[in-house]
Amino acid sequence: xxxxxxxxxxxxxxxxxxxxxxxxxxxxxxxxxxxxxxxxxxxxxxxxxxxxxxxxxxxxxxxxxxxxxxxxxxxxxxxxxxxxxxxxxxxxxxxxxxx
Numbered sequence: 050x051x052x053x054x055x056x057x058x059x060x061x062x063x064x065x066x067x068x069x070x071x072x073x074x075x076x077x078x079x080x081x082x083x084x085x086x087x088x089x090x091x092x093x094x095x096x097x098x099x100x101x102x103x104x105x106x107x108x109x110x111x112x113x114x115x116x117x118x119x120x121x122x123x124x125x126x127x128x129x130x131x132x133x134x135x136x137x138x139x140x141x142x143x144x145x146x147x148x
Contacts, residue, residue, distance in 0.1 A: 056113035058120065060103040060132060063096055066139045069128055070098040073117040077104060081143050100141040103132045 057077040061070040061084060070093050074080035083089045085099045093099065107113040120128065132139060 056107045056110045058105045058107070058113050058116045059101060060120070060128070061093060061098040062100050062102045062139065063098050064100065066100075066102070068096040068098055069102075069125075070096070071117055071120050071128075073110075073113045075110070077101075085143075101143040102136055102139050102141070104142070 056073060056075050057080075058071065058073050059077060059081070061072070061081070062068060070084075070090070072080065072090075080089070081101050084093045088094075105113075105116060107116065120131075123131075136142060
């Protein structure tokens, strides 16, 4: 999960890793901070999805949006399998490269 592109598709989860939120942004660091401390979205606030468990970077926003839509249509088990390929323990990735 290297940081090479300008646009990121990301998955946030709650503390128990039972709820997932998928989004797209052109500034992953700022967007994750907004979800945690400001006004990310009604969904992430309601379900306390503040933990970054997965992201993919893209150079083209159209590809990032297409990937976001694809992931949103996936079954839950597929999403978990995708996350676990890159982040087997579902740790909060924000702690490792932000701020």
